[in-house]
Structure formats: structure tokens, C-alpha cells
Amino acid sequence: xxxxxxxxxxxxxxxxxxxxxxxxxxxxxxxxxxxxxxxxxxxxxxxxxxxxxxxxxxxxxxxxxxxxxxxxxxxxxxxxxxxxxxxxxxxxxxxxxxxxxxxxxxxxxxxxxxxxxxxx
Numbered sequence: 001x002x003x004x005x006x007x008x009x010x011x012x013x014x015x016x017x018x019x020x021x022x023x024x025x026x027x028x029x030x031x032x033x034x035x036x037x038x039x040x041x042x043x044x045x046x047x048x049x050x051x052x053x054x055x056x057x058x059x060x061x062x063x064x065x066x067x068x069x070x071x072x073x074x075x076x077x078x079x080x081x082x083x084x085x086x087x088x089x090x091x092x093x094x095x096x097x098x099x100x101x102x103x104x105x106x107x108x109x110x111x112x113x114x115x116x117x118x119x120x
Contacts, residue, residue, distance in 0.1 A: 001035045001036070001037065001090070001091070002035065002036055002037060002038040002039075003033050003034065003035050004032075004033070004034045004036065004038075004050075004051050004053060005031075005032070005033050005034075006030075006031065006032040006053060006056075006057060006060075007031050008029050008031060009029065009030040009031070009032070009057065009060060009061070010027065010028075010029055011027075011028055011029075011030065011061060011064045011065050012025035012026060012027055012028070012065065013025055013026065013028055013064050013065055013066075013067050013068070013069075013075070014026070014067070014068040014069075015028060015067070015068075015069055015070070015071075015072060015075060015098065016070065016098075016101075017070055017071075022068075025065075026098060026101075027098070027099050027100075028064065028072075028075070028096055028097065028098055028099075029095075029096070029097040029099060029107065029109070030060060030064065030079060030094065030095070030096055030097075031094070031095040031097075032060070032079065032083060032092065032093070032094055032095075033092070033093040034051060034083055034086070034089045034091070034092055034093075035089065035090055035091035035092070035093075036050075036051060036086075036088040036089050036090060037088070037090075038050055038088075050088065051086050051088055051089060056082075056083065056086065059082055060079055060082060060083075063078060063079065063082055064079065072096045072097075072098060072108075072109060072110050073110050073112070075096050076094045076095070076096045076110050076111075076112045077094075077112065077114075079092075079094045079096070080092045080094045080112060080114040081114075084114060084116045089116060090115065090116045091113065091114070091115050091116065092113070092114050092116075093111065093112070093113045094111070094112055094114075095109055095110070095111040095112075096109050096110055097109030
């Protein structure tokens with residue numbers, strides 16, 4: 001299976017449990033690995049046969065920056081669902097991190113893997 005990777009997509013959103021976290025947007029980093037069969041795109045050299053990562057990035061930005069989740073787990077799931085809506089994508093690995101969320105730690109985050117369940 002082939003993989004498309006978007007690394008360290010930096011955004012700001014409301015995320016967290018505490019009152020202070022709910023008042024102002026915080027930095028988050030999103031990493032996405034999408035699994036699909038890119039053989040057709042390799043042969044055709046056409047974006048229509050692949051995943052348009054520029055368009056997908058814009059969708060992820062719009063989703064994250066307008067979100068107000070309490071848990072990074074819920075945000076990661078929403079991003080995974082968005083990615084799995086792409087017709088070619090059969091698996092999505094999503095990592096969401098909150099830089100500087102814990103003292104002495106560079107970041108805190110979650111990684112999830114979700115598979116597409118398509119009805120034939």
C-alpha cells in the first residue's frame with residue numbers, strides 16, 4: 001500500500017478541559033499518513049487519480065481551526081473521518097499534538113489509526 005504524508009501541519013484551535021484552555025486558541029500540530037493505491041496516479045501523472053493534498057490540507061485547516069473539542073482524541077478522530085472521506089484513502093493514521101501542554105515536555109498528543117469500511 002502506498003502512503004501520502006502531511007507532516008507538522010501547524011494550526012490554532014480551542015482544545016482542552018480547563019477554563020483557561022477554552023478561552024484562547026492553542027497551538028496544535030497535526031500529522032497525517034494516508035494509505036491508498038497510487039499506481040494509477042503514477043502512470044497517469046494526473047491529480048484526479050490521486051489524493052489532492054493541497055485541497056485536503058485546506059479541509060483539515062478549516063476543520064481544526066473552527067473546532068472546539070475537549071480532547072485531542074476527538075480532534076484526531078474528526079481529522080481521520082475527514083481523510084477517510086477521500087475516495088482513494090483506505091487507512092488514515094492521524095497524530096495530534098499540543099506543544100508545551102505539559103511542563104518539561106515538548107508536546108503531548110495522541111496517534112490513531114482508522115480503516116475505511118466500504119460497502120461493496
